[in-house]
Amino acid sequence: MRRLLAAAAAAAVLLSACGDDAQDRAPADPTTTTESTATATTTEIADEAPTSAAPTTVTPTSASAETTTAEPAPEAAPAPTTAAPARPAVTACDDDGLSQDILGFPGGVSVDFCEDGWAFAAYPNAPGAPEFIAEQVDGRWFHAVAMGDPVCQDDLSARGAPAAVSKLLPPCVDAPAPTAGPTGSPTDPVAACVVSTKEYGDTHADLVAVTCDGARAEWGLAEANTEPSWTIPWVTPTGWECFVTPYDATSKAAGSCYGPDGTAYFTLYLP
Structure with missing residues (x-):
C-alpha cells in the first residue's frame, strides 16, 4: 500500500512539474528576436525604398560628345611668303x-x-x-x-x-687737252661750245656728230633727272646715255653723253 501511495505521489509531482515547465519557461532571447526582426524590416525597406546613399558628384558629359562627332579644327592658313626678288639676267660679254x-x-x-x-x-x-x-x-x-x-x-x-x-x-x-668742236651749222666758224653744268660750272664740249645746241639739250635733261655717278648712266628720252661726273676737284671732265647708235657723243671738259 505504501508503495502504491509513493508511486502515485511521484507521478503527481512529475505531472505538476511538466505543467509548470510549459507555463513558466522563459521566453526566447529578446535580443535575438529584435535583431532578426530589424534585419527583416531593413531588408524589406531596402527592397521597397530607394537607398539614401551619400551624395556623389557626377561630372556632366557634353551632349555633343555623346551624340555628335566633333569637327576637326580648321587648319591655320600658311603664313604668306614673300618671294625673293628676281635677280636680273646677266648679259654675256660678247x-x-x-x-x-x-x-x-x-x-x-x-x-x-x-x-x-x-x-x-x-x-x-x-x-x-x-x-x-x-x-x-x-x-x-x-x-x-x-x-x-x-x-x-x-x-x-x-x-x-x-x-x-x-x-x-x-x-x-x-690726258688730252680740250679741243673746240663744231657749232650748229657746218658753215659757222669753228668755235668753242660752252655748256654750263651744276657741279663744275661752265665747260667746253668736245663734240662728235652732234651740234652744240643738241649737246646742251641732252645734257640739261640728264643733269636734271639723275644723281652724279661714275658708273650709272642716265638714258634721255631720245636714247642718249649720259654720265654726270660726281664733283671731284681733280676731275678733268664734268661728264659725257653717247648717242643711241654709238656714232655721236660729246664730253664736257673743264677749262
Whole structure:
C-alpha cells in the first residue's frame, strides 16, 4: 500500500512539474528576436525604398560628345611668303650681248676682250669704227668711256676697272687737252661750245656728230633727272646715255653723253 501511495505521489509531482515547465519557461532571447526582426524590416525597406546613399558628384558629359562627332579644327592658313626678288639676267660679254644692251639691237658692236665686268669694244659699222670701254652694271652693259675722252687711267681705276682695261687710257698727266668742236651749222666758224653744268660750272664740249645746241639739250635733261655717278648712266628720252661726273676737284671732265647708235657723243671738259 505504501508503495502504491509513493508511486502515485511521484507521478503527481512529475505531472505538476511538466505543467509548470510549459507555463513558466522563459521566453526566447529578446535580443535575438529584435535583431532578426530589424534585419527583416531593413531588408524589406531596402527592397521597397530607394537607398539614401551619400551624395556623389557626377561630372556632366557634353551632349555633343555623346551624340555628335566633333569637327576637326580648321587648319591655320600658311603664313604668306614673300618671294625673293628676281635677280636680273646677266648679259654675256660678247658682240651681240653688248650690242643689244647698248644699242638695242644685235650686230652693232665688236668685242675685243672682257675682264671682270669690263670690256674693250668698237662700233664696226660707225664711221671710223670708234673704240670704247663698256662696263657691266647689275647684269647690263653700258657704254662707259670712248677712246679719246678726257678720262685717264686713275679715273677708270677708281671706278673699279681692272688694270688690263685702265691701261688702255693715257696716264693722268698725259690726258688730252680740250679741243673746240663744231657749232650748229657746218658753215659757222669753228668755235668753242660752252655748256654750263651744276657741279663744275661752265665747260667746253668736245663734240662728235652732234651740234652744240643738241649737246646742251641732252645734257640739261640728264643733269636734271639723275644723281652724279661714275658708273650709272642716265638714258634721255631720245636714247642718249649720259654720265654726270660726281664733283671731284681733280676731275678733268664734268661728264659725257653717247648717242643711241654709238656714232655721236660729246664730253664736257673743264677749262
